Amino acid sequence: GAGVSQSPSNKVTEKGKDVELRCDPISGHTALYWYRQSLGQGLEFLIYFQGNSAPDKSGLPSDRFSAERTGGSVSTLTIQRTQQEDSAVYLCASSLGALNTGELFFGEGSRLTVL
Amino acid sequence: AQSVTQLDSQVPVFEEAPVELRCNYSSSVSVYLFWYVQYPNQGLQLLLKYLSGSTLVKGINGFEAEFNKSQTSFHLRKPSVHISDTAEYFCAVSGMNSGYSTLTFGKGTMLLVSP
Secondary structure: OOOOEEOOOOOEEOOOOEEEEEEEEEOOOOEEEEEEEEEEOEEEEEEEEEOEEEEEEOOOOOOOOEEEEEOOOEEEEEEEOOOHHHOEEEEEEEOOHHHHHHHOOOOHHHHEEEE | OEEOOOOOOOOEEOOOOEEEEEEEEEEOOEEEEEEEEEEOOOOOOEEEEEOOOOEEEEEEHHEEEEEOOOOEHHHHEEEOHHHHHHHEEEEEEEEHHHOOOOOOOOOOEEEEOOO
């Protein structure tokens, strides 16, 4: 597609349930990033993929969070046993390669609300 | 590790007035610097970036920023703002210690332009 696509755009779930958030990057972009945006907290880095591998997953806040990327394209961020503090907008971005050659292209985000 | 401080969470300004959004970074290694803008209900998009060379960088929509290594700053400026510039602005840094592969964002500055 023309841009980074994320789904669902909005997700409301009950505490304790698992959720999956999907990101479809720009075709040909090898790098993929997940960030979390909470009110007043800016963007918090979660994980970075180069191809299908994740050289940097240092930002995942707990072992309830996991992400995978298959075929060097679509990525899924999974949150298990959701908690209210997981409520945020989850942003996905992609880039052609290393940041010194380009920029991040962001999707519009998946807004997660945990009741 | 690097970090970014955006000193103002909100900047109100009248239309056609000049504006400066402040950004300071902390890093012990060489960095690349970015400003992103997020319009309401949209994803982030790149305004401008500093990689090397001239310390004055010009971006889209009439914005510019100046890299000041001695003050570790990268302030964003526009000589005359429009109502349509109302958005949240994020400063970001990428450092050599991460292989320039990930961006660390500040908490954002909300620019509110009124008539």
